[in-house]
Amino acid sequence: MANKPIYVTQPSLPPLEEYTELLQSVWESGILTHNGPMVQRLEKELCSKLQVGNFTAVTNGTVAIQMAIKALELQGEIITTPFSWIATIGAIKWEGCTPVFCDIDADTLNMDPGKIEALITDKTVAIMPVHVFGNPCDVEAIEAIAKRHGLKVIYDAAHAIGSTYKNKSLLEHGDISATSLHGTKLLNTAEGGGCITTNQELHEKLKRIRFFGHDEKKDIVEDGFNGKMTEVHAALGLANLKYYEEVLKDRKEKYFYYKKELVENTALTFQAIKHGETNYSYFPVIFENEEKLLEAENALNDINIYPRRYFYPSLNTCEHIVDYVKMPVSEDISKRILCLPLYWKLNYSDMDRVIGTIFEQGY
Ligand SMILES: Cc1ncc(COP(=O)(O)O)c(C=O)c1O
Structure with a gap:
């Protein structure tokens, strides 16, 4: 008999009964979305597992990048890498910004910090490197350049759940890191993603953007959209988190x-x-x-x-x-x-x- 096909990746899946047990409580709550108990639990457990201060769970990693750009109110040129998935530049363009490419280092395959400064113009607003295949970028060099030129840094950290820098989560670098919880990633919610920031105000703003721009009283206070993760997806994330x-x-x-x-x-x-x-x-x-x-x-x-x-x-x-x-x-x-x-x-x-x-x- 022919060998079964082996693909580049397969999603990590928990035992089905462990997932259905969590779904049971979703059914009992009658809550499917709108930052329900499963999403809140997933965010809390992710913070503790990854040792980060906050995690805003969203629909997918592409939306996480878009929300980061929106939260930082960026309009202009964003220096990014050509060695990435199309979502990196797709998200930049969908937010009305212009991607400006910076070539990569041939060894690390990440954006070459030595090539960034030559690309900065009066239209540059941010740098968006990618931690390619989970490999941490030279965050210190990148953040020093951003500081010198008054630029924001958003890391496309789609691959980087679990990567560390100086024994701490890589995801707390930059103004915001945007990660993916897609089925192919180390930890998955089928489709999903998240924004991480050490800035509490930005964190609150990201939560409002995710929910149509509503504040806690449901007044519309931001230019938001629908970036909410569902309870069904969050439950899968929780079941996977155990492993x-x-x-x-x-x-x-x-x-x-x-x-x-x-x-x-x-x-x-x-x-x-x-x-x-x-x-x-x-x-x-x-x-x-x-x-x-x-x-x-x-x-x-x-x-x-x-x-x-x-x-x-x-x-x-x-x-x-x-x-x-x-x-x-x-x-x-x-x-x-x-x-x-x-x-x-x-x-x-x-x-x-x-x-x-x-x-x-x-x-
Ligand atoms: C580098 C990179 N950025 C962004 C994304 C988008 O993530 P998502 O598929 O969760 O939208 C991906 C997806 O694999 C990716 O590889």
Whole structure:
């Protein structure tokens, strides 16, 4: 019998009965949304688990970025990275701002802080780096530049739940961090996201924006919209949260399993983790050239294994959405990078098949 397909990721799911038990109390409460008890409980437990002061749970990570831009009342140019998911620039554009690309560091794959200042104009209002694959950005360098030029910093922390900097959550960096709880993420609510800030006033404002701009008396006091997470999604997050440490530990072990084999036996290169600790939620490998990547991808597809070209293409090349500006490092890396399957219930025997196929190709 053919092997079952192995995809780049699979959502972490709790035992169904643990989820349905939580749903039982949703049914009993009769509350499905509007910052109900499950959302409040999820936010509280997330704060304690991640060691952050607040967490505003929202519909998805894209909305979290939009809400961060809205809360900071930004209008103008936002310096961001071309090596990201389309949502990063989509959210900037949907908020009426203009993305300005800053190329990445070839080792960390994050925005290169050394290239930011040359891009600052009198229209620049913020910097929006991405902690790519959970790898912490050089937050100190970025925040020093922002301070020097009076700019806001929003981190697209979609991948970064569980990543740390100096042993503290990475999510408290920047004016606001926007994270994702999408099904593919380390912790998921199926669809979901959140905003984190150390600024209490901004936190209150984010809560109002999420709820049509209402204050506690239901007066409309902000230019808000509907960013509310539902009780059904929050319940899934709570059920998954019980397994958070186990998932994190498992991903880390698998990450190093791949890494040991591939570092010792291939000429592939890997993302450098230089500024803190990643959450090990992706395993990207970088080939010598695109041709070799395609050979490896085809060989894996032939045995029903589906890694993912991620991030590809480099966003500055999406000319139907942005004006093209050359970004040599991002364009080069995006053609040569492949994320290998990595998820909680992935079997080591399937990882061995991935590794073996890469060895067979002679990289
Ligand atoms: C870097 C990055 N930013 C933003 C998002 C958007 O998150 P969501 O899918 O929760 O809207 C994603 C989604 O995967 C992402 O990878």
